[in-house]
Amino acid sequence: MSPRHLALAVGLAAVWGFNFVVMQVGLKYFPPLLYAGIRFTLAAFPALLLAGRPGVPWRWVAGVAATLGVGQFGLLLVGMRAGMPAGLTSLVLQMQALFTVLFAVTLLGERLTARRVLGLAVAFSGLALVAFDFGVSGPLGAFALCVAAAAAWGLGNVVQRRAAPPDSLRFMVWVSAFSAPPLLLLSLLLEGPPVLAAPAEGWLSLAYVAFVSTLGGFGVWGWLLRRYDASTVAPYTLLVPVFGMSSAALVTGESLAWTEILAAALIVSGVLYAGSRPRRATTPPLPPSPLPAGRRRSG
Template identity: 30%
Template sequence: MTTDAGHRDSVAAPAPGLSMVDVLVLLAMQLAWGGSFVISKVAVTDFPPLLFMGLRFLIVSILLIRFLRWHKGQMLNVLLISLFTGSLNFGFMIQGLSMAADVAPVAIAVQLGVPFATLLSVLVLHERLGVWRIAALAISFAGVLVVGLDPAVFQYGDALMLVVFAAFMMAVGTIFMRRVRGVPVYSMQAWIALFAWPPLMAASFFLEGAPVDIIATIELSWGVIAGLAWVVFGTSLIGHAAYYWIMQRHEVGLTAPFMLLAPILGAAGGAYFLGDVITWRMVVGGAMTLAGVLIITVREGRGRRAPELAERGL
C-alpha cells in the first residue's frame, strides 16, 4: 500500500472513460492482487508466515533502494505508515491466512480496511458521514459477521479476527497517509519496505525461530519461491505501478467496481486450485461487504484520483 499525495495536483486531468487498455490493465492488476491470496496461502502452508512476509519486504527494499530519498518533515509519517500498513497489517494478515482453512473469508474480511478508515476519519479527522455511508458501513460489517458465523468459518474464527485486526491496522495507516505530501510512489514503497522487514523478522525470530536457521534447514519449495516472486513483482511492484497509472487517468468512481474483483478472484482461486468450499453464507456475506465497500469508495472518491487505500490484499 502506498500513496503519492504530492502528485494529486500535478497529474493530468482524468480521461472521460475507460479504454480497452485501461480495462486490461485493471483486470491484470486485480488478477495479481487476487492471485496473491491463493499463492501466498500455498507458500505459508509449509513455510513460516512471518518469515515469508519479512522476506517479501526485504527483497522489495533491495529492489527499490535507488528510490530512497529523505523527505524532510515527512519521515515520521512515513515510519508510522510503514508500522501500521506494513509490519502490523501484513504481519497479522499473513498469520491469519496461514491459520484459515479457506481463502474466501480472508479475502472478504480484509476489505474492512475501507469502512474502518471511514470510521477513523470521523473520530480523528472529524469528517461527517451522510446516510449513504452510514448504511454502507452497517452493510459492510454485517457482511463480515454473516461470514464469521458460518459454521465452517467459525472453526477458525481466531484467524478471521487476526485478518479483521489487520484491516484495522491498514485503516490506522491511512490516517497518516493523508498527512503525507510530496513523496513519490516508489519512494514511499521503498521506505515502507525498509522499515517493515526488521519488525517482521524480529517477530519471526521470537515466534517461529531464528530466520537464518529456518532458511538453512527448510527446503525452499517451488511454492515458496513462486509466492515470493508473485508478491514482490506482481503485487508490490507491477501491481502498484499499474494502480497509480490508472488512478492518474481516471476518477475513483469509474474504477471502483474493478477494485472489488481481487477478493472475488481470490475466493474463486481458492475454490478452484485449493479445493476450498464456498458456502452460501460466504457468498451472501461477501456480497454485502463488497457492496458496502463499493458505496463508501464511490462516495468518498468523488473528485479524488489517488485514494489512500491502494491495496486491499497481499
C-alpha cells in the same frame, strides 16, 4: 477510463486476488512473520538503491510501515497460518474500506453522511454473517486476526492519505524497507531462528508477492491514480475478493458456501454504496413556449 486502462485496473484486481492463494502456498514452507519479513526485504532491495528519497517526511514512511507492513501483513499471515482460508481472507480484508471511513471520521474529522452509515451497516452485516458461519466451522481466532489486519490497513490508508506521497512506487519501496526489520525481529523472537530451506515453490511464492503483487501492483495502482480520480479507480478493488475466492476454488478446491456468497454480496455492495456519490438532482427544463419568441397572447 480507456479500454487499455480498464484492462489494467481489472488485471490488477486479478493479481491481488490471486495473491491470497500464492501466500497460502508460501505459508506451507515459511512461518508467517518470517514470510512477511522476507517479502518486504525482496521488495526493498535492490530497488531501494535506485528509488531515491521518498519525497515525504520519514515519520509518514514509518507510520505506514507500522500499520500496513507490520500490522496488516503480520496479522493477515498469522491469521491465514492459523486456518483462515485464502478466498475468505480476500473477502474479509475488504473491510479495510469501512475501517478507512471510520478512522477518517475519527482522526481526520471527515463527515459521516447517512449514505456512508447505511453502507457501513450493510457491509458489517455481511461480516457478521461470515463471523457466525466461520465461528461454527472454523477457528474464530484466525477470523479475528484477519479483521484486525483489515483495521490496520484502514489506519494505514489514513496515514498514507495524510502523507500524500508524490510517487507511490518509490514510497512503497521505502515502506518495504522500514517494514522488513521489525518483522524479521518479531520472527526471531516469536518463531525462532529462521529456516530458509524451502523448495522452489516457496521461493516462487515470495517472488510473486514481492515483485508482482507489491512493487508491480502498487506501481500500476499509483500510475492509475495519477491519471484518474480515486473515486474512479478505487471501486475496482472490489473485484479482488471475486478473483480471490474464485482462484481459491479453482486452485486449492476451496468450497464456496451460499453464506459466503451472500456475505460477499453484502460486503461488496455496502462498500460500493458507502463510497459512491449520490446523483445530484437536476431541474428539468421548462417546456418550450407554443408561441414564437417576442409574441404574446392578447387578452
